[in-house]
Amino acid sequence: MTTALITGATAGIGAAFARRLAADGHDLVLVARNDERLRVQATELHDRHGIEAEVLVADLATDTGIEAVAARLRERKHPVDLLVNNAGFGNKGRFLDVPMADELRMLTVHCEAVLRLTAAAAETMRERGRGGVVNVASVAAFVPHGTYGASKAWVAQFTQGVARDLAGTGVRLMALCPGFVRTEFHQRAGMGTDNIPNWMWLDADKVVAEALTDLSRGKSLSIPDPRYKALTGAAKLLPRGLMSGITSRSERKYGPQ
Numbered sequence: 001m002t003t004a005l006i007t008g009a010t011a012g013i014g015a016a017f018a019r020r021l022a023a024d025g026h027d028l029v030l031v032a033r034n035d036e037r038l039r040v041q042a043t044e045l046h047d048r049h050g051i052e053a054e055v056l057v058a059d060l061a062t063d064t065g066i067e068a069v070a071a072r073l074r075e076r077k078h079p080v081d082l083l084v085n086n087a088g089f090g091n092k093g094r095f096l097d098v099p100m101a102d103e104l105r106m107l108t109v110h111c112e113a114v115l116r117l118t119a120a121a122a123e124t125m126r127e128r129g130r131g132g133v134v135n136v137a138s139v140a141a142f143v144p145h146g147t148y149g150a151s152k153a154w155v156a157q158f159t160q161g162v163a164r165d166l167a168g169t170g171v172r173l174m175a176l177c178p179g180f181v182r183t184e185f186h187q188r189a190g191m192g193t194d195n196i197p198n199w200m201w202l203d204a205d206k207v208v209a210e211a212l213t214d215l216s217r218g219k220s221l222s223i224p225d226p227r228y229k230a231l232t233g234a235a236k237l238l239p240r241g242l243m244s245g246i247t248s249r250s251e252r253k254y255g256p257q
């Protein structure tokens with residue numbers, strides 16, 4: 001029996017990882033801030049799939065929260081075989097509209113927590129000679145898109161770099177870069193989504209299925225869905241200035257309302 005720890009496990013992509021990994025027979029450590037939601041989810045997954053689901057309440061915007069999860073990842077008696085760094089959020093508005101405290105909170109959750117938790121997990125995984133880390137970035141990593149895109153670019157670059165550093169140790173790392181996924185993300189940020197065309201939306205369960213296939217194939221970067229593979233390929237060919245204009249205009253549409 002293997003154990004997976006998922007941050008941001010109560011909603012959206014994290015909950016889809018929890019459902020899929022529980023169905024595959026993995027024990028789980030579920031991390032988020034909402035204690036009640038975590039407990040309901042743990043009971044449901046235990047009852048449905050007969051797996052053990054631990055609850056770890058932690059705010060990954062705080063030093064205490066990050067350290068609590070890192071300590072669980074360092075536990076050698078109950079090792080974690082797969083870490084999914086998924087917790088994240090968006091801030092509504094463009095640069096200077098967003099309070100600096102919220103920008104910094106985003107960097108703590110998206111970057112500092114991912115750095116510290118990846119290190120804690122990878123160290124014990126390397127000792128055992130096996131393990132996996134999936135860091136959830138975004139296709140926003142490939143376009144100029146404010147602090148959110150910059151933080152996700154860091155996640156993608158960091159993860160692929162560490163995957164190379166740890167090659168041959170048995171520890172696999174993969175950055176997952178989805179496009180728009182139907183979750184609580186936009187609603188929580190107060191962002192309207194009416195102007196996002198239907199064809200751009202992905203299903204969280206399908207994103208997770210493709211991510212786990214890519215991880216098993218040893219990929220260090222996963223971009224689920226052919227539509228987004230094509231879009232990110234095109235983004236690399238377009239001039240930076242043009243991309244910047246497009247993402248800035250689109251932000252005006254489905255960013256602040």
Ligand SMILES: NC(=O)c1ccc[n+]([C@@H]2O[C@H](COP(=O)([O-])OP(=O)(O)OC[C@H]3O[C@@H](n4cnc5c(N)ncnc54)[C@H](OP(=O)(O)O)[C@@H]3O)[C@@H](O)[C@H]2O)c1
Pocket residue numbers: 007008009010011012013014031032033034037058059060061086087088089109136137138139177178179180181182183184185186188
């Ligand atoms: N949805 C998209 O279109 C999309 C696209 C590309 C990438 N992503 C990325 O995918 C990841 C998951 O997003 P989602 O769309 O699934 O969002 P979501 O439905 O809003 O879920 C976010 C999860 O993260 C947890 N969380 C948020 N802040 C946290 C904190 N400070 N400490 C601990 N847990 C925290 C939330 O639980 P609590 O509130 O209980 O803490 C929740 O479980 C994020 O990293 C996001 O950037 C999303």
